[in-house]
Amino acid sequence: MSNATSWDQIDTPAACVDMNVAEANVRAYQAYCNQHGLDLRPHIKTHKLPSLADYQIAQGAVGITCQKISEAEAMLDGMRTKDVDLLITYNILGAAKVARLKALSQRCRLSVVADNATVIAGLAAGFDASAPLDVYVECNTGADRCGVDSAEAALQLADQINAAAGLRFAGLMTYPPAGKIAEVRHWFAEAQAVFAAKSVAIPRITTGGSPDMWQAHEMDLADELRVGTCVYNDRSLVERGTAKWQNCALTVLATVVSVPAENRAVIDAGSKVLTSDQLGLNGHGAVLGRDDIVIDSLSEEHGRLVSDGPIDLQVGDKLRIVPNHVCVVVNMLDELVEIRDGQVIGPLPVAARGQVR
Amino acid sequence: MSNATSWDQIDTPAACVDMNVAEANVRAYQAYCNQHGLDLRPHIKTHKLPSLADYQIAQGAVGITCQKISEAEAMLDGMRTKDVDLLITYNILGAAKVARLKALSQRCRLSVVADNATVIAGLAAGFDASAPLDVYVECNTGADRCGVDSAEAALQLADQINAAAGLRFAGLMTYPPAGKIAEVRHWFAEAQAVFAAKSVAIPRITTGGSPDMWQAHEMDLADELRVGTCVYNDRSLVERGTAKWQNCALTVLATVVSVPAENRAVIDAGSKVLTSDQLGLNGHGAVLGRDDIVIDSLSEEHGRLVSDGPIDLQVGDKLRIVPNHVCVVVNMLDELVEIRDGQVIGPLPVAARGQVR
Known part of the structure; x- marks a missing residue:
């Protein structure tokens, strides 16, 4: 992943941070506070x-x-x-x-x-x-x-x-x-x-x-x-009306590794990435562009996706997921992937990860 | 913590592994398989x-x-x-x-x-x-x-x-x-x-x-x-009857940092240690020796303990908690504390922590 230069080359699962969005979020809220x-x-x-x-x-x-x-x-x-x-x-x-x-x-x-x-x-x-x-x-x-x-x-x-x-x-x-x-x-x-x-x-x-x-x-x-x-914002804040999807700076990129039934698929991101935090929401994150899909259960390395009708996914498809609670997702990974101007910049070490004492 | 030589000196929160218990668990199940x-x-x-x-x-x-x-x-x-x-x-x-x-x-x-x-x-x-x-x-x-x-x-x-x-x-x-x-x-x-x-x-x-x-x-x-x-075993396996409390090799050691109400206390272990995995159980772990207490909510660094009557805890008290799901707790921490023969041996790096790809 450290040599990734395009989205296609990002090894999944990965948490990608669009730094333009994050910085815009910082400026917008600073402006509110100044006002x-x-x-x-x-x-x-x-x-x-x-x-x-x-x-x-x-x-x-x-x-x-x-x-x-x-x-x-x-x-x-x-x-x-x-x-x-x-x-x-x-x-x-x-x-x-x-x-x-x-x-x-x-x-x-x-x-x-x-x-x-x-x-x-x-x-x-x-x-x-x-x-x-x-x-x-x-x-x-x-x-x-x-x-x-x-x-x-x-x-x-x-x-x-x-x-x-x-x-x-x-x-x-x-x-x-x-x-x-x-x-x-x-x-x-x-x-x-x-x-x-x-x-x-x-x-x-x-x-x-x-x-x-x-x-x-x-x-x-x-x-x-x-x-x-x-x-960064997250699904919990979007659902509350505090932010919009385009203000979500962090998305989890995951790959479909199995489509074992017509209405079920499995991705390579489980609770070790998305965490079990639900914050009162249904499911374990929002699959961007696929409102019909619910991530209905997680085990450590598997996320299970279900839909009412045919799920219409292929093994190898990549999905972007806005997590329910972004803070805890950041804490799961030693490094994220930094994105700027739509380009993959590279790994972004999470310096203060796992600091509990 | 690296210089800790007694339980009192373990900096909390910490996940402590009694290696005697873990090894006995290994031997017991190997014997079952051999049989x-x-x-x-x-x-x-x-x-x-x-x-x-x-x-x-x-x-x-x-x-x-x-x-x-x-x-x-x-x-x-x-x-x-x-x-x-x-x-x-x-x-x-x-x-x-x-x-x-x-x-x-x-x-x-x-x-x-x-x-x-x-x-x-x-x-x-x-x-x-x-x-x-x-x-x-x-x-x-x-x-x-x-x-x-x-x-x-x-x-x-x-x-x-x-x-x-x-x-x-x-x-x-x-x-x-x-x-x-x-x-x-x-x-x-x-x-x-x-x-x-x-x-x-x-x-x-x-x-x-x-x-x-x-x-x-x-x-x-x-x-x-x-x-x-x-x-290691955990609360989910004990509740299911698969293991007993004394077979649980890993306990989270936490300190009471606040007793803000008669029936409520707060410990320094939250979802960054215990995780939000509930596995269908009530609460977020079992406080050893205190069946009357429920860990009813977690934020990242706080665990909230409640009881029906007076909670009878003081700021500074240490508690041992058997987590609901031990695998995910191990994944939260760069190192655990190794215990052998009742003695604190020292830090135990979790070599394969956070490996999701």
Whole structure:
């Protein structure tokens, strides 16, 4: 594949990224944020590419978001941008990880989040006043994952952070539930009132989520957005109306290896490429140009395609598939195939793949 | 993690393999096959470890099964066994892949499968009589994935294989549906009759599937079994009654990073470790010792745990999780943690991880 110069020569299965589309996606959302006075801090979990993070910052992003320390380390290893502003939206726990966080803080402008006193105490033990760490309090605005449930609980943690010599309260962070902008706005309005009553400043409010990305300005209390998926887009965002098929930068190229029945075919991409993430959708991806086909089951190396009538595919046919959830597909492969101006450029190593710690 | 010498020092999330359990699983199933006069050709997709494949062969396996060429290449690169007998149970298609297959055939005793004339023609073009390739015909015995639907169709492909100078018909292969041993037996009995009527020998019948592994002898027409998952076992096999919890060699070690509500906790292992494979089960893995907990949702780096009553977990607690489907978990990580005699040995690189082509 490294010598591939045309689509025909791409060895399948492969995940192909049209970099023109990806860069257009970056510019379009940066323009939206500029228009609405919002800071953009893209989550790199979708692309995991230092070069694309550099591009995002060059277009106006204030920094990047990572989810784990190892992911941040891999990104900094590859990025050309100096003095990156980097937020890790995760509870970092344990002395070993806090030591790595300390080392990381010397390579970038670092901030993290916390939603409990144990995590804050651990961070406080690893940092001192000479180089304090910025810590956001994570708030549960309805997604019911991490985050404190009330403004009062957030204030209590903010006080704990401000009381630690090595920490600075940076503001409030949330990963919001989709389709609930009014509720998220209400949550933060209440938090502002509770904090103001105790004269505790909230330096910044940061929120995320590609599903509601074009309505983010309606949640007018946020300073910053941390969208990830929209750099490539995927079937879940198209089905939601957030993106169109032509905005999907990543497609999985697969070959039909068997047509064992009139209404059934099998491709060489299974869960090791497409993953089992369904995000509530029917099937395991959209076959471009073939709305009649459902990828109805995956095993590790086989994808099964079915249709109501004759499937009209031949062994050897190649198909392009928009995955349900693009972030997890990127994480499956050591390298993607880069496309520019319709040309196959070559392999694109996924620098921060598989970084879970 | 590379310096970890105790469980406490393992950085989480991590997938830990108790090699004593894995080796006992290998020996137990080899003994079953020996008792019933069955050849065992384990599928390496579960462990992806050359050293464990060597162990399987040393215990009596006749060879190994791989699913893709790249997987076979990675295994041979690392194995110490000389002259490995290696079956790739996949339709290999396209000149580039057939050329790689040819190169592979010079490194081992190789066989492949085919379920259509296009694949056979491609193989025939790449091999010649000086070193013919063994080709099985894949049969659909009810799993409705790949495979020909009838004994007559199988015979037609066997004839095509035997007519090609560079190919040899090796026999019939199936990936059987679970719980349908009688039906699979019936399929092959019919095939034997159809082939015998035309005086075409079936050198070998090979079948697979861990779910029915302990009943495999009832399908008494098979010469060979290609089980994979049972080297480690997982929640799906325990729930099916095929294995017990103590036979599960791989557990995911995770840390509780948040307890945001009385009945909810969040661990640092999400779909990037546990994957979204549910195999029909409720939740995303079994928390050992905590039957009351369900891992009810995963995002990439978060696993959400819920219980009916108080969840009784503290931030910092470590949990061991038996995944629903172990093969796909192994594929997520560049390295596992090897455990022997209760001791942490160190990192175990997953040599054939992510090999999809």
